[in-house]
Amino acid sequence: xxxxxxKNLFLSESREYLRAIAEQxxxxxxxxxxxxxxxxxxxxxxxxxxxxxxxxxxEVVLVAHGMEDLMARVREGALEFGAGVADLLLEGVDLIDAxxxxxxxxxxxxxxxxxxxxRLAGYTPAPRGKEAPEPPRDSPKPTPAPPxxxxxxxxxxxxxxxxxxxxxxxxxxxxxxxxxxxxxxxxLNIGRELGSPALNDAVSETAKLLRALHxxxxxxxxxxxxxxxxxxxxxxRTLAKKSGKELQFELTGREIGLDRGILEQLVDPLNHIxxxxxxxxxxxxxxxxxxxxxxxxxxxxxxxxDRDRIQIRVRDDGRGMDPQKMIDxxxxxxxxxxxxxxxxxxxxALMLSCMPGFSTAKEVTDISGxxxxxxxxxxxxxxxxxxxxxxxxPGAGSTFTLRLPMTIAIIHALIVQCGGVKxxxxxxxxxxxVELSRRQIETVGKRQTFLxxxxxxxxxxxxxxxxxxLGRFPDGILPLFVTExxxxxxxxxxxxxxxxxxxxxxxxxxxxxxMAGLAGGATLGDGEVVTILDxxxxx
Amino acid sequence: xxxxxxxxxxxxxxxxxxRDILTEEGYEITAEASDGEEAVLKYKExxxxxxxxxxxxxxxxxxxxxxxxxxxxxxxxxxxCSAIGQESLTTAATQAGAKAFILKPFNPELVARxxxxxxxx
Numbered sequence: 001x002x003x004x005x006x007k008n009l010f011l012s013e014s015r016e017y018l019r020a021i022a023e024q025x026x027x028x029x030x031x032x033x034x035x036x037x038x039x040x041x042x043x044x045x046x047x048x049x050x051x052x053x054x055x056x057x058x059e060v061v062l063v064a065h066g067m068e069d070l071m072a073r074v075r076e077g078a079l080e081f082g083a084g085v086a087d088l089l090l091e092g093v094d095l096i097d098a099x100x101x102x103x104x105x106x107x108x109x110x111x112x113x114x115x116x117x118x119r120l121a122g123y124t125p126a127p128r129g130k131e132a133p134e135p136p137r138d139s140p141k142p143t144p145a146p147p148x149x150x151x152x153x154x155x156x157x158x159x160x161x162x163x164x165x166x167x168x169x170x171x172x173x174x175x176x177x178x179x180x181x182x183x184x185x186x187x188l189n190i191g192r193e194l195g196s197p198a199l200n201d202a203v204s205e206t207a208k209l210l211r212a213l214h215x216x217x218x219x220x221x222x223x224x225x226x227x228x229x230x231x232x233x234x235x236x237r238t239l240a241k242k243s244g245k246e247l248q249f250e251l252t253g254r255e256i257g258l259d260r261g262i263l264e265q266l267v268d269p270l271n272h273i274x275x276x277x278x279x280x281x282x283x284x285x286x287x288x289x290x291x292x293x294x295x296x297x298x299x300x301x302x303x304x305x306d307r308d309r310i311q312i313r314v315r316d317d318g319r320g321m322d323p324q325k326m327i328d329x330x331x332x333x334x335x336x337x338x339x340x341x342x343x344x345x346x347x348x349a350l351m352l353s354c355m356p357g358f359s360t361a362k363e364v365t366d367i368s369g370x371x372x373x374x375x376x377x378x379x380x381x382x383x384x385x386x387x388x389x390x391x392x393x394p395g396a397g398s399t400f401t402l403r404l405p406m407t408i409a410i411i412h413a414l415i416v417q418c419g420g421v422k423x424x425x426x427x428x429x430x431x432x433x434v435e436l437s438r439r440q441i442e443t444v445g446k447r448q449t450f451l452x453x454x455x456x457x458x459x460x461x462x463x464x465x466x467x468x469x470l471g472r473f474p475d476g477i478l479p480l481f482v483t484e485x486x487x488x489x490x491x492x493x494x495x496x497x498x499x500x501x502x503x504x505x506x507x508x509x510x511x512x513x514x515m516a517g518l519a520g521g522a523t524l525g526d527g528e529v530v531t532i533l534d535x536x537x538x539x
Numbered sequence: 540x541x542x543x544x545x546x547x548x549x550x551x552x553x554x555x556x557x558r559d560i561l562t563e564e565g566y567e568i569t570a571e572a573s574d575g576e577e578a579v580l581k582y583k584e585x586x587x588x589x590x591x592x593x594x595x596x597x598x599x600x601x602x603x604x605x606x607x608x609x610x611x612x613x614x615x616x617x618x619x620c621s622a623i624g625q626e627s628l629t630t631a632a633t634q635a636g637a638k639a640f641i642l643k644p645f646n647p648e649l650v651a652r653x654x655x656x657x658x659x660x
Binding site: 001006009010013039040042043046047049050051053054056 | 552553555556596597622643647
């Protein structure tokens with residue numbers, strides 16, 4: 001029998017099992033007696049072994065078999081599920097993952113599978129008390145019992161009327177739908193020129209159908225958040241262990257669907273926020289107890305759907321951030337001037353953490369590195385058409401909230417004219433538009449500013465940023481839109497505001513894709529090409 | 540008319556392999572199930588001539604599903620799929636009414652022969 005035809009299926013299903021194992025291990029660490037999870041772990045290792053045996057991948061069989069046997073011992077009650085078992089299983093997951101990558105690349109590597117299998121077979125837990133230190137007994141508040149972990153779903157195949165489809169095919173469908181939307185605008189233009197009510201009717205009916213088609217096609221691209229969340233569970237676990245902190249990780253909303261493209265771009269930013277929460281936000285147990293908090297900290301990652309947007313929140317009950325300290329640190333580092341510091345609201349002060357080169361950690365640890373990060377996180381979120389919000393209560397913890405669109409390919413954008421060029425800015429990045437009279441402009445130092453809702457907002461010329469000749473504004477009115485750059489509001493002056501438009505975003509190819517500040521291109525209904533600006537990158 | 544078969548296994552990979560082997564042999568795959576509970580439901584619905592039943596599965600094991608299928612139809616022809624090392628389970632399965640066993644990893648010729656024998660009674 002030619003087994004090569006099963007290779008892709010083997011790889012994809014094996015990875016599903018690995019993900020399930022990793023999730024169950026973390027869940028079991030919080031409630032080690034959960035029989036369902038123990039059974040499920042055993043079955044996953046067993047299935048992996050069977051599949052690998054069919055493909056004749058002996059090393060995968062060896063590792064999976066060892067894991068299965070270990071779980072059999074736990075299942076029979078001969079072994080307790082503790083940190084030692086969890087570590088071994090996660091090591092096995094990584095080992096098989098590496099082996100699968102070898103298989104995928106048709107590569108022969110030497111991996112320590114024998115050694116691993118022997119360690120599994122000979123595993124006996126360390127004497128009690130060494131493995132998991134008890135929390136201090138004299139803590140003023142008892143540690144709340146951990147809630148039941150959510151049961152990780154079993155990997156499922158194509159039963160229940162579903163099929164697996166290649167992702168390229170989905171991208172094709174999105175592309176075609178996008179082109180149809182562009183063409184609809186073209187038809188609308190022609191309809192207007194011809195003044196034909198019948199044509200207009202037909203086009204508006206087509207527009208409705210297209211909207212429905214677009215929504216359905218977009219749904220196909222949605223993947224549950226679950227697809228990426230096992231990484232977070234594992235990284236939080238590893239970080240907590242490394243920094244010697246006691247904490248509980250809670251995850252909700254794993255079933256919520258997000259666009260595949262967005263999901264992929266979220267891994268790094270979320271990992272970073274979680275790292276910060278564990279590494280900087282969370283106090284040591286002793287410090288927590290002294291402050292009257294439970295010894296065990298809580299880090300929560302929650303995903304909720306709010307109409308067509310997704311809200312992802314990372315909350316910790318750690319030490320929180322003090323806006324005044326943030327301002328002092330930023331002034332000390334020369335990121336802002338003392339005068340600028342005085343003007344900042346507490347919310348703006350917290351957003352200082354998103355400025356390049358800013359870090360509030362008292363000391364640099366090898367875990368979160370040297371302050372790289374929140375600026376990159378903010379930029380990544382904005383690139384996806386989302387926003388980042390930070391709230392903090394000193395002493396009680398911090399909350400980072402990412403608000404994101406569910407899908408990305410078709411966006412609403414503000415079209416602006418600068419010189420001879422039309423540019424588009426996603427409306428999610430636009431706070432509001434303003435037509436400013438020249439008299440309202442104040443000059444502070446070298447900067448031009450204006451007053452909006454009592455806040456002094458600096459002005460920037462988009463023409464200047466793009467290297468175009470500056471606008472003249474003969475009637476003394478400057479059109480501008482207000483956006484956020486590096487945590488602060490700025491007014492971006494353009495030649496003309498041309499209105500909102502629905503755009504089908506296409507990524508640029510090389511060499512344009514290498515240019516900073518460009519998010520892609522789109523075609524307007526009349527065939528004109530507009531550049532979509534990535535303001536976070538540009539400013 | 541072709542002999543109808545229901546394939547039960549929690550692994551899509553395993554189901555696909557068995558489906559290919561059996562289709563090649565001229566069987567008609569009328570149903571597939573990915574856990575024990577689904578297997579019982581689908582058996583009652585489709586009444587296949589033959590059923591291949593994996594042992595280690597979620598939501599009712601293969602043995603539990605076998606017992607329910609046999610209670611529903613004592614004439615059911617069920618072949619258990621098991622891995623090497625699960626010999627201890629074969630007694631329980633035989634007592635519950637399993638007609639034969641096929642071992643994973645599947646050997647296509649062996650699978651074909653076992654199913655033919657069970658089909659012919």
